[in-house]
Amino acid sequence: MNKFKELTAIAAPLLRINVDTDAIIPSREMKRVSKEGLGDGLFAGWRYTEPGSRIENPEFILNRKPYRLAQILLSGANFGCGSSREHAVWALAEWGIRAIIAPSFGAIFYGNCVRNGILPIILPDERIQVLASLVEADPDNNLIEIDLEKCTATGPDELTNTFDIAPSDREMLMEGLDAIAVTMRYDDEILAFQARDRLKRPWIYL
Amino acid sequence: MGRTIIEKLWEAHSVADLGDGSHLIYIDRVFFHERTGSIALKGLEAAGRKVRNPEQVFGCMDHIVDTIPGRTDETMVPGGTAFITTTRAAAKAAGVNLFDLGDDRQGIVHVVSPEQGIALPGVTLVCPDSHTCTQGAVGALAWGIGSTECEHAMATKTLAVRKPKSMRVLFEGKLGNGVTAKDMILYLIGQHTASGGVGYAIEFAGEAVRALPMEARFTLCNMGVEFGAWTCIIAPDQTTYDYAEGRPYAPEGSVWDQALASWRTLPTDEDAVFDKEIVIDCGEIVPQITWGTSPQQEIGIDGIVPDPAAEQDENRRQSMERALEYMELEPGLRLEGLPIDSAFIGSCTNSRLSDLRNAAEILKGRKVADGVKAICVPGSGQVKKAAEAEGLDKIFIAAGFEWREPGCSMCFFAGGENLGLEQRAVSSTNRNFENRQGPRTKTHLASPTTVAASAVNGYLSDVRKMESNHE
Numbered sequence: 001m002n003k004f005k006e007l008t009a010i011a012a013p014l015l016r017i018n019v020d021t022d023a024i025i026p027s028r029e030m031k032r033v034s035k036e037g038l039g040d041g042l043f044a045g046w047r048y049t050e051p052g053s054r055i056e057n058p059e060f061i062l063n064r065k066p067y068r069l070a071q072i073l074l075s076g077a078n079f080g081c082g083s084s085r086e087h088a089v090w091a092l093a094e095w096g097i098r099a100i101i102a103p104s105f106g107a108i109f110y111g112n113c114v115r116n117g118i119l120p121i122i123l124p125d126e127r128i129q130v131l132a133s134l135v136e137a138d139p140d141n142n143l144i145e146i147d148l149e150k151c152t153a154t155g156p157d158e159l160t161n162t163f164d165i166a167p168s169d170r171e172m173l174m175e176g177l178d179a180i181a182v183t184m185r186y187d188d189e190i191l192a193f194q195a196r197d198r199l200k201r202p203w204i205y206l
Numbered sequence: 207m208g209r210t211i212i213e214k215l216w217e218a219h220s221v222a223d224l225g226d227g228s229h230l231i232y233i234d235r236v237f238f239h240e241r242t243g244s245i246a247l248k249g250l251e252a253a254g255r256k257v258r259n260p261e262q263v264f265g266c267m268d269h270i271v272d273t274i275p276g277r278t279d280e281t282m283v284p285g286g287t288a289f290i291t292t293t294r295a296a297a298k299a300a301g302v303n304l305f306d307l308g309d310d311r312q313g314i315v316h317v318v319s320p321e322q323g324i325a326l327p328g329v330t331l332v333c334p335d336s337h338t339c340t341q342g343a344v345g346a347l348a349w350g351i352g353s354t355e356c357e358h359a360m361a362t363k364t365l366a367v368r369k370p371k372s373m374r375v376l377f378e379g380k381l382g383n384g385v386t387a388k389d390m391i392l393y394l395i396g397q398h399t400a401s402g403g404v405g406y407a408i409e410f411a412g413e414a415v416r417a418l419p420m421e422a423r424f425t426l427c428n429m430g431v432e433f434g435a436w437t438c439i440i441a442p443d444q445t446t447y448d449y450a451e452g453r454p455y456a457p458e459g460s461v462w463d464q465a466l467a468s469w470r471t472l473p474t475d476e477d478a479v480f481d482k483e484i485v486i487d488c489g490e491i492v493p494q495i496t497w498g499t500s501p502q503q504e505i506g507i508d509g510i511v512p513d514p515a516a517e518q519d520e521n522r523r524q525s526m527e528r529a530l531e532y533m534e535l536e537p538g539l540r541l542e543g544l545p546i547d548s549a550f551i552g553s554c555t556n557s558r559l560s561d562l563r564n565a566a567e568i569l570k571g572r573k574v575a576d577g578v579k580a581i582c583v584p585g586s587g588q589v590k591k592a593a594e595a596e597g598l599d600k601i602f603i604a605a606g607f608e609w610r611e612p613g614c615s616m617c618f619f620a621g622g623e624n625l626g627l628e629q630r631a632v633s634s635t636n637r638n639f640e641n642r643q644g645p646r647t648k649t650h651l652a653s654p655t656t657v658a659a660s661a662v663n664g665y666l667s668d669v670r671k672m673e674s675n676h677e
Contacts, residue, residue: 015521016521016524016525016528017401017521017522017525018400018401018500018502018525020500020637020639022618022637022639022640022641022642023639023640026619026641027618027619027620027621028284028619028620028621030241030620031284031285031621032285032288033244033245033248033288033289033292034245035245045640045641050645051641051645051646052621052645076521077401077521078400078401078404078434081400081401081432081434082336082431082432082637082639083335083336083618083637084242084334084335084336084350084351084352085242085352086242086334086352086353086354089352104401104404104405104434105404106404106434107370107404107405107434107436108336108350108351108352111351111352111355112352112354112355115352115354115355116354125521166226166227166228166368167225167226168224168226168228168366179354179358179366180253180255180357180358180361180362183230183358183362183364183366184362186221186222186230186364189221189222189230190221190230190232190362190363190364193221193232194232194363197232200468201328201465201468202457202461202464203326203456203457203461203462203464203465204234204262204329205262206261206262206455
């Protein structure tokens with residue numbers, strides 16, 4: 001997995017609330033047992049004119065220049081709510097999104113982002129509205145700068161916000177860590193837990 | 207100070223404190239299905255890793271399989287067969303349990319797991335499916351994850367989890383005639399929005415919850431995720447113990463007694479403190495129905511479609527406008543009486559025996575209105591068998607419903623079968639998102655009895671106005 005340290009990029013405002021993972025990647029687009037080939041189906045219901053077609057809807061923001069090159073998405077509350085499908089994150093990543101800024105995220109979606117190199121940033125709604133206006137005024141040049149080491153996001157107005165992120169999530173993104181390998185450092189503790197627990201709760205150990 | 211049930215389960219399952227508010231939590235049970243489980247198993251294979259304790263890992267074919275009688279591995283969903291065959295092969299290679307097509311225990315994960323006694327009070331259980339919170343109804347700490355986390359849980363028997371905040375929702379009072387657990391949870395989401403539970407593990411408690419039979423508790427917990435909750439849980443009581451006793455994977459004899467003693471220590475202590483509490487007066491709740499494209503866009507069946515112009519918040523107003531456009535509804539419209547094209551009873555929300563019994567009560571001696579396509583999908587092979595033993599299938603079929611094989615079916619459209627292009631559907635499922643049940647299909651979520659009444663009338667109906675059936 002690619003490491004995430006910093007990013008300065010075009011941002012696309014998609015200021016809707018409750019953008020669910022069915023919208024991000026419709027079930028009919030999840031055609032293969034694979035993490036790949038999903039970028040094409042990203043936001044398919046909104047990007048294309050007909051369900052199942054590939055005729056672009058010129059109104060949708062990600063189809064418009066220069067937002068076609070956006071690597072940051074700005075959105076409304078509860079982004080990524082609904083289904084747990086990690087395909088939503090794989091589709092976003094394949095399309096080119098590397099960071100998403102929203103007032104809140106669906107919990108499963110947030111965890112999926114962190115495990116796939118996409119940085120989810122929580123900022124207040126009012127600030128996101130301001131960022132969106134600034135970006136829309138001149139999207140090619142009004143970029144957003146993100147620094148994961150400092151946990152900051154700076155707008156085209158030079159104003160910087162700090163954002164919260166769990167240290168372990170931050171480390172996972174910055175180092176491109178393999179989470180399973182990290183956990184296996186605790187192998188002794190896991191075995192010890194099972195040995196104790198087996199006596200207390202024998203019915204768990206089938 | 208006292209502890210909540212969630213704190214007790216958290217502490218009992220903590221393998222290590224990772225130091226930043228997250229713990230390595232021991233996972234008692236992993237459950238997967240063919241849509242997101244196959245990729246997790248393949249990921250492990252590719253990395254050369256084994257499933258740790260495969261006897262504690264279970265899978266079900268539910269998402270991609272057809273529900274038409276006589277179904278095979280060949281699916282109506284394009285590319286679906288690969289999901290089924292890949293999962294089957296990977297499960298066999300890994301040595302995990304699988305409820306496959308042809309096994310009469312097969313069905314929707316969140317119906318099968320408690321039914322088989324795999325989900326029990328006090329267990330931690332994860333599944334790469336957002337409705338895993340359903341299983342919290344037995345007093346389990348059960349939550350949805352992605353495929354990558356599923357790989358991690360299968361390989362290590364643990365997950366690194368950030369401790370959520372705690373909320374208690376007290377459902378007080380008594381449910382009125384015709385009002386169900388489905389209406390309770392829709393009402394909660396309508397009152398407090400689809401992001402009201404974000405960041406919280408939620409305990410559902412109160413007089414009305416205690417009075418709910420087990421299957422209704424599954425319905426209540428099922429839509430916790432639509433409330434934005436990390437998960438939800440109902441503390442076990444005698445109803446729970448009676449439900450769990452004798453199930454295939456539940457303990458027996460002296461081990462049952464030991465388990466029971468352990469489970470009785472789980473409920474929240476009297477002096478425990480929650481980060482947030484909400485109180486709902488159940489006497490206020492009438493049968494509910496969604497009008498929009500988010501579960502929060504819902505009202506009582508006796509209500510009218512709200513006007514976006516009255517909404518102060520710009521984001522919410524735009525969301526309402528979009529929803530009304532998609533659903534082809536005007537503000538001020540009375541929902542009762544709105545004609546429908548299709549009706550669906552099924553899904554992890556409402557497909558259990560009591561759901562089918564209750565719907566059958568409405569359908570007995572009646573017929574689905576002309577032109578309405580009606581489908582019923584029992585939640586598992588066991589539910590279907592039990593329903594048929596009581597003759598419920600005959601009632602559904604005589605009324606004009608299709609009686610199907612178990613699976614997730616029409617809850618979501620994946621390129622195969624759907625509830626009709628641009629059709630208006632009333633459904634016992636949990637999501638009314640745009641295009642969820644079909645291309646431009648307009649979904650109204652409701653309880654199974656509301657769905658049954660609406661199917662008979664051919665329009666969205668108040669189930670309380672249906673005269674009770676008698677011979």
